[in-house]
Amino acid sequence: MSGIVIIGGGFAGAWSAAAAARVRGGADLNITLVAPNEDIVLRPRLHRLLPDWSRVPLKRFLEPIGVSHLRAAVTEIDTDAHRVVTDGRELGYDRLVMAAGSRLNRPAIPGSELLFDIDTVEGAARLSGRLDGMEGFRAVVVGSGFTGLEIATELAERGTVVLIERADVVGPDLGPGPRSVIEAALTALGVEVRLGTTLTEVDEKGARLVDGTHLMADVVVWTGGMRASLLTAQIPAERDHLGRLRVDGRLRVQGDVFAAGDVAAAHADPWHQVVQSCQFATPMGKAAGHNAAADLLGVPLVDFTPDPYVTCLDLGSAGAVFTTGWDRQVQLDGVEAKKLKDTILDVIHPPLDDAEEILRQAGQQSNGVSG
Numbered sequence: 230m231s232g233i234v235i236i237g238g239g240f241a242g243a244w245s246a247a248a249a250a251r252v253r254g255g256a257d258l259n260i261t262l263v264a265p266n267e268d269i270v271l272r273p274r275l276h277r278l279l280p281d282w283s284r285v286p287l288k289r290f291l292e293p294i295g296v297s298h299l300r301a302a303v304t305e306i307d308t309d310a311h312r313v314v315t316d317g318r319e320l321g322y323d324r325l326v327m328a329a330g331s332r333l334n335r336p337a338i339p340g341s342e343l344l345f346d347i348d349t350v351e352g353a354a355r356l357s358g359r360l361d362g363m364e365g366f367r368a369v370v371v372g373s374g375f376t377g378l379e380i381a382t383e384l385a386e387r388g389t390v391v392l393i394e395r396a397d398v399v400g401p402d403l404g405p406g407p408r409s410v411i412e413a414a415l416t417a418l419g420v421e422v423r424l425g426t427t428l429t430e431v432d433e434k435g436a437r438l439v440d441g442t443h444l445m446a447d448v449v450v451w452t453g454g455m456r457a458s459l460l461t462a463q464i465p466a467e468r469d470h471l472g473r474l475r476v477d478g479r480l481r482v483q484g485d486v487f488a489a490g491d492v493a494a495a496h497a498d499p500w501h502q503v504v505q506s507c508q509f510a511t512p513m514g515k516a517a518g519h520n521a522a523a524d525l526l527g528v529p530l531v532d533f534t535p536d537p538y539v540t541c542l543d544l545g546s547a548g549a550v551f552t553t554g555w556d557r558q559v560q561l562d563g564v565e566a567k568k569l570k571d572t573i574l575d576v577i578h579p580p581l582d583d584a585e586e587i588l589r590q591a592g593q594q595s596n597g598v599s600g
């Protein structure tokens with residue numbers, strides 16, 4: 230018997246597995262999660278540079294709910310034959326949930342191998358190892374999106390930071406709503422912001438910018454945006470500019486394939502597409518896992534109905550900023566927003582060892598953080 234195969238062990242894959250297990254109840258249905266990693270990585274925690282705090286053992290999430298974990302990377306998907314191939318193994322499926330997530334876009338510039346990042350737990354460990362015991366370091370952070378701002382403000386507590394942004398405003402994708410709070414935080418923390426410029430080369434001593442300026446730095450941290458797993462190209466379906474598979478309101482890509490998390494371009498509401506975030510990856514995983522199992526067992530499917538969009542951006546010792554809506558209206562800043570950020574970083578940790586609690590949360594579509 231083939232059953233359900235889930236590709237990916239992040240927020241979307243893990244919650245997909247739990248939601249499928251919840252729908253399965255006592256039915257005879259195999260659920261297999263395929264992912265190379267031993268841990269779920271809580272990527273929103275990585276900017277705090279405590280890599281071990283960002284790891285959650287998958288085994289303690291999957292075993293209690295009777296989901297098998299095949300520790301391997303999928304290399305091939307054949308939707309006609311209903312099978313996936315890993316390094317050395319083939320696996321048939323009746324329903325597939327694609328949840329292989331995203332990776333940082335890396336620049337093709339000289340010295341790019343010297344760049345640091347906080348995209349993965351290994352990346353965060355390498356950066357934290359480099360800075361360990363180094364007080365008063367100099368850092369260049371490239372990109373002032375969500376991740377760039379979080380790591381720049383975190384590093385500014387311990388060293389000197391220059392923040393590079395190609396656009397002529399800070400946080401261009403965050404819009405004007407939170408900008409004055411962000412600018413005030415960067416000023417308070419002494420972060421030097423250079424707008425309208427970009428990185429052309431990295432060397433052992435620092436970073437060269439497009440106008441030829443060389444900035445001395447102990448670390449150059451790249452935060453150039455995320456792109457969906459390249460595995461999405463193996464599913465014959467339409468993809469968006471981030472490489473995400475277009476899905477319907479029940480997160481079906483086509484036929485027997487569903488998708489969730491950073492690989493899926495779903496509508497958050499009639500006017501907006503989801504953004505790549507755990508805020509959406511978690512409820513998408515729950516809906517996709519539910520629907521994969523429901524489709525197979527002949528029970529009703531659910532619509533994907535996420536909570537209203539919010540953001541909570543960490544600003545280091547300057548606090549945080551919490552916004553609601555797609556125009557990102559500021560609701561909280563400073564210490565109050567920081568408390569909320571800390572709560573969010575706590576609640577994204579999934580329950581472990583307790584089947585009843587894991588299955589209960591798998592049935593909740595809401596993340597519990599709203600305006």
Ligand SMILES: Cc1cc2nc3c(=O)[nH]c(=O)nc-3n(C[C@H](O)[C@H](O)[C@H](O)COP(=O)(O)OP(=O)(O)OC[C@H]3O[C@@H](n4cnc5c(N)ncnc54)[C@H](O)[C@@H]3O)c2cc1C
Nearest residue numbers: 237238239240241272273303330331490491505506507508
């Ligand atoms: C530094 C940083 C800070 C962030 N902060 C926030 C935040 O504050 N709020 C927020 O909402 N979001 C935040 N995000 C985004 C959020 O972490 C992602 O949107 C979320 O992790 C997506 O979950 P996912 O399960 O879709 O993908 P991922 O977390 O990328 O997990 C993908 C999984 O698929 C596995 N996989 C990949 N390729 C294969 C393969 N070929 N075969 C099998 N398995 C495979 C991986 O090993 C992994 O287990 C942040 C991201 C980063 C990097």
